[in-house]
Amino acid sequence: MRAPQSWNRLPRVAPEKVLVLSQRSCALPSMAPRPLLPYGNGRSYGDVCLNDHGTLLVTRGLDRFIDFDPQTGLLRCEAGMTLAEVLALVVPQGWFLPSTPGTRQVTVGGAVANDVHGKNHHAVGSFGHHVRALELLRSDGEVITCGPGRADAWFAATVGGLGLTGLIRWVELQLMPIQTPWMWVESQRFANLEAFWPLNRRAEARWPYTVAWIDCLAKGKARGRGILLAGQHAPPQATPPSFKEGCKRVPIDPPLSLVNRLSLKVFNALYYRQPVKPQGGLSHYVPYFYPLDAIQDWNRIYGRRGFYQYQCVLPPEAAEAATAALLDTVARRGEGSFLAVLKTFGRKPSVGMLSFPRPGTTLALDFPNRGDKTLRLLDDLDAIVCEAGGALYPGKDARMPARLFQSGFPQWEAFSRFIDPAFSSRFWQRVTSGNE
Amino acid sequence: MNSLKRVVIIGATSTIAEHTARQLVEKGASLYCIGRNPDKLQALLQDLKVRAGDNQRIDGCVADLLDVDRHDALIETAEQALGGMDAVLIAHGTLPDQQACQRDVALMRREVETNALSVISLLTLLGNRFEQQGAGVIAAIGSVAGNRGRQSNYVYGAAKGMVAIFLQGLRNRLAAHGVDVVTLKPGFVATPMTADFDRSGPLWAQPQDVARGIIKAMIHGRGETYLPGFWRWIMLVITHIPEPLFKRMTL
Ligand SMILES: NC(=O)c1ccc[n+]([C@@H]2O[C@H](COP(=O)([O-])OP(=O)(O)OC[C@H]3O[C@@H](n4cnc5c(N)ncnc54)[C@H](OP(=O)(O)O)[C@@H]3O)[C@@H](O)[C@H]2O)c1
Numbered sequence: 285m286r287a288p289q290s291w292n293r294l295p296r297v298a299p300e301k302v303l304v305l306s307q308r309s310c311a312l313p314s315m316a317p318r319p320l321l322p323y324g325n326g327r328s329y330g331d332v333c334l335n336d337h338g339t340l341l342v343t344r345g346l347d348r349f350i351d352f353d354p355q356t357g358l359l360r361c362e363a364g365m366t367l368a369e370v371l372a373l374v375v376p377q378g379w380f381l382p383s384t385p386g387t388r389q390v391t392v393g394g395a396v397a398n399d400v401h402g403k404n405h406h407a408v409g410s411f412g413h414h415v416r417a418l419e420l421l422r423s424d425g426e427v428i429t430c431g432p433g434r435a436d437a438w439f440a441a442t443v444g445g446l447g448l449t450g451l452i453r454w455v456e457l458q459l460m461p462i463q464t465p466w467m468w469v470e471s472q473r474f475a476n477l478e479a480f481w482p483l484n485r486r487a488e489a490r491w492p493y494t495v496a497w498i499d500c501l502a503k504g505k506a507r508g509r510g511i512l513l514a515g516q517h518a519p520p521q522a523t524p525p526s527f528k529e530g531c532k533r534v535p536i537d538p539p540l541s542l543v544n545r546l547s548l549k550v551f552n553a554l555y556y557r558q559p560v561k562p563q564g565g566l567s568h569y570v571p572y573f574y575p576l577d578a579i580q581d582w583n584r585i586y587g588r589r590g591f592y593q594y595q596c597v598l599p600p601e602a603a604e605a606a607t608a609a610l611l612d613t614v615a616r617r618g619e620g621s622f623l624a625v626l627k628t629f630g631r632k633p634s635v636g637m638l639s640f641p642r643p644g645t646t647l648a649l650d651f652p653n654r655g656d657k658t659l660r661l662l663d664d665l666d667a668i669v670c671e672a673g674g675a676l677y678p679g680k681d682a683r684m685p686a687r688l689f690q691s692g693f694p695q696w697e698a699f700s701r702f703i704d705p706a707f708s709s710r711f712w713q714r715v716t717s718g719n720e
Numbered sequence: 721m722n723s724l725k726r727v728v729i730i731g732a733t734s735t736i737a738e739h740t741a742r743q744l745v746e747k748g749a750s751l752y753c754i755g756r757n758p759d760k761l762q763a764l765l766q767d768l769k770v771r772a773g774d775n776q777r778i779d780g781c782v783a784d785l786l787d788v789d790r791h792d793a794l795i796e797t798a799e800q801a802l803g804g805m806d807a808v809l810i811a812h813g814t815l816p817d818q819q820a821c822q823r824d825v826a827l828m829r830r831e832v833e834t835n836a837l838s839v840i841s842l843l844t845l846l847g848n849r850f851e852q853q854g855a856g857v858i859a860a861i862g863s864v865a866g867n868r869g870r871q872s873n874y875v876y877g878a879a880k881g882m883v884a885i886f887l888q889g890l891r892n893r894l895a896a897h898g899v900d901v902v903t904l905k906p907g908f909v910a911t912p913m914t915a916d917f918d919r920s921g922p923l924w925a926q927p928q929d930v931a932r933g934i935i936k937a938m939i940h941g942r943g944e945t946y947l948p949g950f951w952r953w954i955m956l957v958i959t960h961i962p963e964p965l966f967k968r969m970t971l
Binding site for chain 1: 735759760763764770771911915920
C-alpha cells in the first residue's frame with residue numbers, strides 16, 4: 285500500500301506499517317510496530333498524522349452511522365466517517381454541522397483530534413464545543429467514554445489531542461438546524477488592513493459566518509487589502525435555484541509548483557478585483573464552505589516538493605500590529621500565498637488542553653516549498669508570532685521549533701500525562717524533543 | 721430491469737456487501753442481512769437503519785453459513801421479514817492460505833465448503849423458490865480467480881470456479897422462468913480480505929465502485945459480470961495462454 289501522506293505532502297516519510305481498521309469492535313493490534321497513530325483522511329498539513337517509526341492505524345473503514353435522531357439533531361457515528369458523508373445524510377433532513385473547516389474531506393475523528401474551527405468561530409466556538417460524547421480505546425484495552433460532564437479530563441485531553449490519547453472509536457455530535465441547503469452571502473472589498481478591522485467588527489456582530497481573504501502581495505497603502513465574506517444560512521426560497529456539484533481533478537504532479545511569483549501576482553490581483561456582492565446573494569452551502577473540494581487533489585498544483593501551511597493565532601492586544609508585521613514580511617519577500625485567510629476568533633474558551641482556537645486573530649498562509657528560502661521566511665514569521673505571544677496550528681505545521689509549540693501550548697506537559705503509552709506521532713516527537 | 725426493493729444479502733458483513741447494502745438503501749430498498757460476526761452485523765444494521773427512510777425495513781440475523789442445515793429456515797425468515805424477495809446477493813467468502821491448504825486436507829476441504837459448497841447449497845434452495853415465484857434476481861460473488869487454476873491460489877480458484885459453473889447452469893435453467901442469475905467476478909478489491917497485499921498498482925478497485933457495478937448488474941440481469949469491466953479482457957488473455965506455456969508461468 286502506498287504510504288499515507290499529509291495533505292501538503294511534507295515531510296515525505298513512510299511508516300513501518302499501515303493497518304487498515306474496519307470494525308469499531310476490534311482491539312488495537314498487539315504485534316504491530318509501535319508507536320501507533322490514528323490516520324484519518326490525510327487532510328492535515330504536516331506531521332500530526334505521520335508516524336515514521338511505527339504503525340499508522342487508518343480509520344477510514346470506521347465509516348458507519350450509529351444513531352441519528354432527526355427530531356433533536358443528535359448524531360453518533362464512527363470516527364473515520366468524513367464530514368461529507370455526515371452532511372450527505374443530515375442536510376436533506378434539515379441539519380448541519382455546527383462548526384466546519386474549509387473541507388468536507390476530513391474525518392470526524394480528525395476534526396475532534398485537531399479541534400477544527402470554521403468561519404463561525406466567533407459565534408459558536410470550535411468543533412469540540414459540539415461534541416456531546418466520544419469513545420476512546422486505549423492500548424491496554426480500556427474503553428473510556430467521555431464528554432462534557434463525563435470523564436472531563438479525558439475529554440479535554442482528547443479534543444485537540446492530536447490522536448495521541450488513544451483511538452477515538454465514535455463521536456456524538458449535536459447538529460444545528462437549517463431550513464435550506466442555501467447560504468445568504470455578502471461580500472465587500474476593503475482597501476487595506478486598517479479598513480479591515482472596523483469592517484470585520486461590524487460584520488461579526490451581524491453575521492454568524494465571516495472570513496476575509498487578503499491579497500498578501502499588496503504593499504504600502506494597499507497592504508492587507510482584500511475581500512470580506514459574510515454569510516448566514518438562508519431561509520426557504522420561493523424558487524430555490526438549482527445546484528449541481530461538479531468535480532474537477534488535478535490529474536498529474538507537475539514537476540514544478542504552478543504556484544509561483546507570476547501566477548500568484550496575477551491570481552491575487554484578479555481575486556481582489558472580482559465582482560463583490562454588497563447587496564448579497566445566494567450560494568449553495570457546498571461552494572460556500574468548501575470551494576476547494578470541487579478540485580480533487582488540488583494539493584498537486586504545488587508540485588512534487590509540496591508546500592507549507594502557516595496558520596497562527598495572535599492575542600487580541602497584539603493582533604493588529606502583528607498581523608501588519610506578518611503581511612509586511614510576506615510582501616517584502618514576494619513569497620506570497622495563494623489564499624491568505626484572516627479571521628478573528630470569538631471569546632469562548634476552547635474545550636481541549638491543546639486546542640488551537642483562542643481569543644484573537646488567525647491568519648493562514650501557504651507557501652510552495654522552495655527549501656531553505658521558504659524555511660527562512662517562516663522563521664521570520666515565527667519571530668513575530670512569538671513576540672506577540674501567539675501560537676501556530678499543529679494540524680497545519682511541518683516545521684515549528686519545539687519552543688514555539690511549548691510557549692503557544694502551555695498545557696502541553698499536563699496534556700502529556702494523558703497520552704497513551706503506545707501512541708505517538710512525528711509531530712509530537714518533534715515538538716517535545718529537547719529544546720534547541 | 722429488475723426491481724431491487726426487497727433484497728436479501730447473505731454474508732452481509734463483507735466489505736463489498738456492506739457498500740452494496742448502503743447503496744441499495746440509498747435507492748430505497750428494504751434489506752435482510754445475514755452475517756456471521758454479531759458485532760459486525762450489529763454495526764452494519766445500525767448504520768443501515770440510520771440511512772434508511774421510515775418506509776424501508778432493515779433487518780437481519782446472525783448465522784454461520786457453514787451450517788447448511790439452517791439455510792432453508794434462514795431464507796424463509798428473510799422472505800417473511802421482507803414480505804417477499806426481489807433479489808438475493810450471496811457475498812461471503814474467505815481467501816485461503818494456499819500453502820497451508822496444500823499441507824492440510826481438512827483445511828482445504830473447509831475452504832471449499834465455505835467458498836463453494838455453502839454457496840451452491842444456498843443457490844439450490846434459492847433456485848427452487850425463485851423458479852416458483854417466476855421473477856427476481858439471484859446474484860453471487862465469484863472471482864476472476866475462478867477462471868483458471870494458478871499455483872498461488874487454486875483452492876480458492878477451484879471453489880470460485882465451481883460456483884461460476886453452477887451459476888451458469890442455474891441461469892440456463894431459470895431463464896425460461898423469468899429469473900436472472902448473475903455471476904459477479906471482481907478482480908482485486910481493497911477490503912480486509914486483501915489487507916496484506918501490496919495494493920499499489922492500477923488493478924486495485926475500491927469496494928464502493930465494485931458495489932455500484934454489482935447493483936447495475938443485478939438491475940439489468942447481466943449474466944457474467946467482471947468488476948471493474950476491464951478484467952474481462954485480462955481474463956480473456958489469461959484463459960487463452962496455451963496450457964504447455966501456462967504451466968511454466970508463475971502467476
Ligand atoms: N477482495 C477481493 O479482492 C475480492 C476479489 C474477488 C472476489 N472477492 C469475493 O468477494 C466476496 C466479499 O469479500 P470481501 O472482499 O468483501 O472480503 P471481506 O470483507 O473479508 O468479507 C468476507 C466475508 O465473508 C464472511 N464469511 C466467511 N465465512 C463465512 C461463513 N462461514 N459464514 C458467514 N459468513 C462468512 C466473513 O464474515 P466474518 O466477518 O464473520 O469473518 C466476511 O464478512 C467474497 O466472496 C470474496 O471471495 C473478493
